[in-house]
Amino acid sequence: MKGNQSTTHEAVKDFFSMDEKELAKYGVIKSEKECNPDHGRIENRQYYLCTNLSWLENKDEWPGLKAVAMAREERTVNGKTSTDVRFFLTSLDNIELVKKSIRLHWGIENRLHWCLDMTFNEDYKRHRKDHSPENMTVMRRLALNILRQAEKPENKKQDSLSKRTIWFRENRQFRQTVLRLL
Numbered sequence: 001m002k003g004n005q006s007t008t009h010e011a012v013k014d015f016f017s018m019d020e021k022e023l024a025k026y027g028v029i030k031s032e033k034e035c036n037p038d039h040g041r042i043e044n045r046q047y048y049l050c051t052n053l054s055w056l057e058n059k060d061e062w063p064g065l066k067a068v069a070m071a072r073e074e075r076t077v078n079g080k081t082s083t084d085v086r087f088f089l090t091s092l093d094n095i096e097l098v099k100k101s102i103r104l105h106w107g108i109e110n111r112l113h114w115c116l117d118m119t120f121n122e123d124y125k126r127h128r129k130d131h132s133p134e135n136m137t138v139m140r141r142l143a144l145n146i147l148r149q150a151e152k153p154e155n156k157k158q159d160s161l162s163k164r165t166i167w168f169r170e171n172r173q174f175r176q177t178v179l180r181l182l
Contacts, residue, residue, distance in 0.1 A: 011056055012087045016048060016070045026052045029095045041077040047102070048072075049095040064091040069098045116140055119147075119161040150178045 016023070020030075031047040048070040053059045056068070069088040074081055092098050116122040120140045127136045147164045153174050156167065167174040 008056070008058055008062070008089070009087065011058075012068050012070075012089070015050070015055060015068070016085075016087065023048070023050070026050055026055065031095055031099060041075055043076075044074045046072050047095060047099050049093075049098055051093050062089055065089055066091050066093040067098070069095075069102075071102050112141070112144075115144060115161055119144060119165055146178055146181050149181055150174070 028050045034045045036043045051067045073084045127133045152159045
């Protein structure tokens with residue numbers, strides 16, 4: 001981890017706190033606002049990219065750094081709006097590629113971490129001693145991947161990873177199918 005990582009974070013955060021006119025002086029590119037109404041919520045996203053890094057003091061400590069980016073997301077659920085702002089140091093200098101990369105990152109979050117939580121209740125696990133948290137995470141990921149590969153029992157119509165964990169516990173034939181994949 002870089003020694004001045006928190007300093008860099010603060011500098012980037014301060015930079016993007018300038019008003020739109022000031023940001024324009026540095027050539028900041030702003031994406032069109034994206035609106036995604038889905039799953040009972042409304043999400044608005046906007047991305048900013050600055051390739052002019054003359055203001056960033058310790059940029060030489062980040063090899064390959066070409067730009068800084070910011071993603072601002074507003075989410076409205078049941079009439080309540082929350083805002084999330086994230087900052088990125090990137091070797092990308094194209095706003096469309098930056099947007100795609102940020103969205104892909106959240107795809108990983110949704111595909112893996114959400115599945116781990118829904119399937120294995122991972123957020124409520126309390127393994128804290130020594131290497132236990134890392135070891136259990138590896139085991140749950142392994143189990144998740146094996147469950148994904150297993151064919152569902154013929155007599156089952158609904159299929160989800162949570163259902164597969166139940167089938168594994170209750171259905172001897174499915175358990176043998178899963179164990180053969182090891």
